[in-house]
Amino acid sequence: MTKENTMENEVKIVAQVGDTKIAETDVLNYIRNMDPQFAQQFHSEEGIKQIIDELIRQELLYKDAIENKMDEEEEFLKVLEDTRSSLIKSYAFSKAIEGVNIDEKEVMEYFESVKEQYKQPAGVHAAHILVDEEEKAKEIIEKINKGEEFETLAKEFSSCPSKDNGGDLGVFYPGQMVPEFDQKAFAMEEGEISEPVKTQFGYHIIKVIEKTEEKEANFDEVRENIRMELMRQKQQAAYLEKVNRLKEKYPVQVF
Known part of the structure; x- marks a missing residue:
């Protein structure tokens, strides 16, 4: 065979x-x-x-x-040439950035220069009950003060979709909520329940479940993100360097 x-x-x-x-x-x-x-x-x-x-x-x-x-039809040959041109451009780009690599030392040095950006700010884990009228909010607060469960009241009265989770909003950080809500929540203590807080959405009763402290950036957690960002930067630099050299060879005019 x-x-x-x-x-x-x-x-x-x-x-x-x-x-x-x-x-x-x-x-x-x-x-x-x-x-x-x-x-x-x-x-x-x-x-x-x-x-x-x-x-x-x-x-x-x-x-x-x-x-x-x-x-052999003219329309097909035009499509073929357009496709060929697009493929060549894509291939030429890949060749222009070929060989770009990032080593661990570069990743670490870049991390040191930008680690403030990766710092996790202090956060608040809170729940809320949202209603349209201040008087209604005060009535609900009275119920809470008499021992009724915050989560149960949220499910019954809140107009926010978070009601399905007992009003739980999860953890949020400065600037993620509307200013009035944001300022009040970060000024409260763990376990505290607020008086009605007015925002553009209505009146909120805020319950602070937990407060998290500011956390320094962890290199291991952000290493891959930094590596990808560095790779993008170096590839972009290699691409622009190649293009700038080609501009000297092929004059460019913009009309």
């Missing part, structure tokens, strides 16, 4: 259109190029059959197009 025959036996042929064979690898490559979530529905015997049918249809169209010399 020749080497060619051995290789052909190793490749599983799943269909044939004229003299063109469709291999199992063609099916796998077709699925691999799909969006992963969409591709999941084809990971079955029926799904594979659908892919094979689609590859057959595509091959039939291809053969018909070649036979009718569609590849």
Whole structure:
């Protein structure tokens, strides 16, 4: 048996259109190029059959197009040239940034220069009850003072979607809430419940669940983000350097 025959036996042929064979690898490559979530529905015997049918249809169209010399039509040649131009530009860009690397020392040095930006500010974990009228807010506060559960009252009276979680807003940081709410929440103590706080949305009863302290940036937590940012910067610099050299060779005019 020749080497060619051995290789052909190793490749599983799943269909044939004229003299063109469709291999199992063609099916796998077709699925691999799909969006992963969409591709999941084809990971079955029926799904594979659908892919094979689609590859057959595509091959039939291809053969018909070649036979009718569609590849020589002016419109097709224009599309082909546009596609070729786009691919060359994309390939040229990848070559321009080829070889750009980031080492651990650069990542650490960059982290030291920007770590203030990665510092986590003090935060507040709070819940609230939002109503339209101040009088209603005061009535709810009375219920709380008499021992009724804040979370239960939030589910009953609050107009904010957070009512489903007992009014829980999670942890937020300075500037994330409207100013009146923000200022009051950060001035309160853990476990404290506020008087009605008016904002553009209505009247809030705020309950501070927990306050978190300012946290220094952790290098291990942000290393990958910094590496990606540095890579972007260095690739951009390499790209612009290449383009600026080319401007000397090919005069550019902007009209």
